Amino acid sequence: MGTSADSGASAAGSRLPIKVALAGASGYAGGEILRLLLGHPAYRDGSLVIGALTAGGNAGTTLGSHHPHLLPLADRVLGPTDIETLSGHDVVFLGLPHGNSAEIAEQLPESTVIIDCGADFRLTDADDWEKYYKSAHAGSWPYGLPELPGGRDKLVSATRIAVPGCYPTVSSLALAPAVAAGIVEPRVNIVAVSGTTGAGRAPKADLLGSEVMGSVRAYGVGGAHRHTPEIKQNLSAIAGADVTVSFTPVLAPMPRGILATCTAPTTATVDEIRAVYEKAYADEPFVHVLQEGQLPQTGAVVGSNVVQIAVTVDTDAGLLVAIAAIDNLTKGTAGGAVQSMNLALGLPETDGLSTVGVAP
Ligand SMILES: NC(=O)C1=CN([C@@H]2O[C@H](COP(=O)(O)OP(=O)(O)OC[C@H]3O[C@@H](n4cnc5c(N)ncnc54)[C@H](OP(=O)(O)O)[C@@H]3O)[C@@H](O)[C@H]2O)C=CC1
Numbered sequence: 306m307g308t309s310a311d312s313g314a315s316a317a318g319s320r321l322p323i324k325v326a327l328a329g330a331s332g333y334a335g336g337e338i339l340r341l342l343l344g345h346p347a348y349r350d351g352s353l354v355i356g357a358l359t360a361g362g363n364a365g366t367t368l369g370s371h372h373p374h375l376l377p378l379a380d381r382v383l384g385p386t387d388i389e390t391l392s393g394h395d396v397v398f399l400g401l402p403h404g405n406s407a408e409i410a411e412q413l414p415e416s417t418v419i420i421d422c423g424a425d426f427r428l429t430d431a432d433d434w435e436k437y438y439k440s441a442h443a444g445s446w447p448y449g450l451p452e453l454p455g456g457r458d459k460l461v462s463a464t465r466i467a468v469p470g471c472y473p474t475v476s477s478l479a480l481a482p483a484v485a486a487g488i489v490e491p492r493v494n495i496v497a498v499s500g501t502t503g504a505g506r507a508p509k510a511d512l513l514g515s516e517v518m519g520s521v522r523a524y525g526v527g528g529a530h531r532h533t534p535e536i537k538q539n540l541s542a543i544a545g546a547d548v549t550v551s552f553t554p555v556l557a558p559m560p561r562g563i564l565a566t567c568t569a570p571t572t573a574t575v576d577e578i579r580a581v582y583e584k585a586y587a588d589e590p591f592v593h594v595l596q597e598g599q600l601p602q603t604g605a606v607v608g609s610n611v612v613q614i615a616v617t618v619d620t621d622a623g624l625l626v627a628i629a630a631i632d633n634l635t636k637g638t639a640g641g642a643v644q645s646m647n648l649a650l651g652l653p654e655t656d657g658l659s660t661v662g663v664a665p
């Protein structure tokens with residue numbers, strides 16, 4: 306890890322107490338950010354304070370009416386998501402639907418650390434953005450995935466951070482070591498099963514309990530899902546050349562978690578591959594490469610910021626098989642956002658983030 310507690314104390318010290326605002330507090334990502342902040346050592350010792358909390362149509366209601374588990378903040382009334390409410394903070398988290406971040410970001414001072422959980426600033430290629438999001442490209446910001454090669458350096462002292470999508474987080478980390486080491490051909494296939502909180506909280510007919518329970522279904526197939534270019538961007542940057550990505554998301558009847566099964570052609574042995582992964586992630590506090598014979602499961606990472614990864618080789622098929630699990634709301638959004646905040650402010654990177662899940 307590149308950030309020491311000592312340098313953290315001095316960097317954050319220049320802004321103490323750190324005042325944090327959150328836009329989209331009634332949503333799933335917003336609720337999870339607040340859960341993590343309430344357990345953050347800086348909040349507990351008073352050096353981080355939680356300021357404005359905002360929403361869209363739910364402005365004027367209490368946080369507790371949306372997140373009854375966030376008891377210490379239950380009586381807070383959500384404000385409107387506007388510049389007046391969000392000004393005057395050191396850190397502003399944006400947990401808003403895509404397309405809402407740029408207008409807010411451009412009105413806040415450069416010195417404000419803005420951490421966007423939406424997609425608006427993730428893609429560097431304007432054509433990709435326009436093809437998948439059907440709107441004008443707002444630009445790109447440092448990408449909030451420190452475990453990617455060179456990823457951490459971009460976040461230290463950053464004042465604008467784009468938190469990755471949940472599927473790109475798990476898929477990129479599952480494949481990055483193999484791609485970086487050149488032990489797979491640059492053609493990867495990813496099938497990832499997600500819980501329903503990945504779709505957000507806004508009501509949608511095909512996400513009604515009775516539509517989702519007791520059934521598993523693919524969606525966004527055939528390269529249509531907007532996370533395809535994001536995964537391709539990450540892996541191609543690591544490879545230094547184009548990586549072809551086939552990505553198929555699958556919706557499962559569970560609230561949290563993603564299990565991604567990733568394959569790529571290889572001639573390497575399982576021992577060679579394991580050695581590559583163990584070396585790549587040896588110093589990463591949140592990436593756990595499992596022992597031979599163990600397999601990741603979403604139930605083991607609920608509420609934690611951990612990515613569990615297992616790697617093996619299907620020798621008959623000539624394929625590397627990397628399987629990875631995350632909690633989409635923690636490492637897949639809010640945990641990644643808080644980890645990025647820690648790096649940006651020079652706080653210890655792991656502060657407020659558990660490696661211990663909730664099970665069963
Ligand atoms: N859920 C996940 O696993 C992940 C989510 N993300 C991203 O995080 C962001 C938030 O997602 P999530 O929390 O799931 O979404 P939710 O639908 O659960 O929450 C959205 C939040 O934004 C507010 N909001 C909606 N429209 C507007 C608007 N026009 N102006 C102001 N506020 C508005 C909502 O307020 P109100 O209640 O008033 O409508 C709510 O607080 C999205 O960009 C999403 O893509 C990223 C990775 C994973």
Ligand SMILES: CC(=O)N[C@@H](CCC(=O)OP(=O)(O)O)C(=O)O
Binds near residue numbers: 422424472500503
């Ligand atoms: C289950 C489900 O619907 N998941 C969401 C992805 C959630 C996420 O990470 O996405 P963004 O931040 O890019 O919206 C989807 O497929 O659209």
